[in-house]
Amino acid sequence: MKIVEVRHPLVQHKLGLMRRADNSTKTFRELAGEVAALLTYEATADLECEDAEVEGWAGPVRVRRIKGRKITLVPILRAGLGMLPGVLELIPAAKVGVVGIRRDESTLEAMAYYENLVGDMADRTALILDPMLATGGTLVATVDMLKKAGCTRIKGLFLVAAPEGLRALGARHPDVEVYVASIDERLNELGYILPGLGDAGDKIFGTRA
Ligand SMILES: O=P(O)(O)OC[C@H]1O[C@H](OP(=O)(O)OP(=O)(O)O)[C@H](O)[C@@H]1O
Ligand SMILES: O=c1cc[nH]c(=O)[nH]1
Ligand SMILES: [Mg+2]
Numbered sequence: 367m368k369i370v371e372v373r374h375p376l377v378q379h380k381l382g383l384m385r386r387a388d389n390s391t392k393t394f395r396e397l398a399g400e401v402a403a404l405l406t407y408e409a410t411a412d413l414e415c416e417d418a419e420v421e422g423w424a425g426p427v428r429v430r431r432i433k434g435r436k437i438t439l440v441p442i443l444r445a446g447l448g449m450l451p452g453v454l455e456l457i458p459a460a461k462v463g464v465v466g467i468r469r470d471e472s473t474l475e476a477m478a479y480y481e482n483l484v485g486d487m488a489d490r491t492a493l494i495l496d497p498m499l500a501t502g503g504t505l506v507a508t509v510d511m512l513k514k515a516g517c518t519r520i521k522g523l524f525l526v527a528a529p530e531g532l533r534a535l536g537a538r539h540p541d542v543e544v545y546v547a548s549i550d551e552r553l554n555e556l557g558y559i560l561p562g563l564g565d566a567g568d569k570i571f572g573t574r575a
Contacts, residue, residue, distance in 0.1 A: 367536040368543040370408060377404045381525065381547045384563055391572040398497060398525065398570055399452030401547050405523045406456045409493060409545040410437075435519065438463055438490040442508055443480060446495040448570035449523065453495060463487075465511060467504045474557045476503035481511055488516035497566035499527035499546070500559050502534030509539045525566070526550050528559045 383389070384397045414434035419426050437457055441450045443466040454460065466480025484490065492512050499505055505522060512520055521543040522535075530553050535542060550559050558564070568574055 367532075367540040369532060369549075370543070370545045371549050372405060372408050372545060372547055374404060374408075377401055377547045380404075384525070385561060387564075389569070391569065394569045395448055398448040398566075399455075401525055402449035402452035402495065402523060403455055405525075405545045405547065406453045406493070409521050409523055409543070410457070435489060435491045436461070438484045438487065438492050439495060440465055440483070440492050440508065440512065441495040442467055442504060445497050445567035445570055448497060448566070449495040449525075453493065453523070460493075461490075463492075465508050467507055469500075469504055469557070471556070474501050474503060476507040478507055478511065483512070483515050487512065488518065490517065491519040491521065492517050494520065494522040496522070497525040497563065497570070498559060499524045499531040499535070499544070500553055500557055501528070502531035505531065505535055505542075506538050509535075509542055513539075521545060526559055526562055528553050528562075 380397050380401050384394060413432050415430045416433040418429050418431045420429050437460045439450065439453055439460045439462045441447050441464060443464060461484045463483035467476050467478050469476055494508055509520055524546040526548050527546045528550055550562055552560055554560050
């Protein structure tokens with residue numbers, strides 16, 4: 367399975383700021399968007415390009431442009447919405463399909479409650495957006511959904527992942543590529559990532575667990 371831990375200084379610095387316990391909702395949200403944009407830069411590095419010609423200021427000029435499969439963004443409700451603005455800054459024309467999955471905090475089982483994907487999933491590369499990859503249950507359920515809809519090229523963008531979640535994904539969907547700002551140490555007994563960020567959804571939306 368392809369796993370890219372993005373070591374770029376801007377990503378590491380911004381993630382370090384996100385780990386502070388005293389961040390305001392505004393600060394956490396802004397940083398989530400900024401790191402998401404930087405992850406997008408990495409995750410799109412292999413997009414296919416082609417030559418084209420445009421009329422420039424001094425006559426015709428050869429340029430490069432992206433060709434091939436289009437992208438659909440798939441934020442997982444609710445925390446994935448916190449990454450969406452940053453990703454859309456780099457891919458403003460992307461279509462967005464939304465998936466609602468909530469983790470039952472006592473059983474840690476992923477429960478799907480909403481699905482609204484774009485129609486032509488088979489022709490698109492899906493970029494799943496979720497700040498946290500913990501046990502992997504939410505991600506596996508999302509990939510199940512996307513594949514059922516015909517999607518064959520799937521990448522996931524995460525701020526923090528636990529080794530346990532990466533193993534679970536590798537066992538079920540080894541073809542999915544992962545781009546993550548940090549692979550952290552482990553899950554605690556409640557299924558939270560250590561050192562992690564705490565509850566990313568609550569921090570992005572200003573709610574409290
Ligand atoms: O890998 P897992 O163990 O499945 O956990 C990860 C999921 O848990 C969090 O969402 P949560 O269920 O808290 O929903 P929220 O986005 O509404 O906060 C997080 O944003 C992931 O979606
Ligand atoms: O550490 C974790 C695990 C799941 N969901 C979160 O928001 N944080
Ligand atoms: Mg949450």
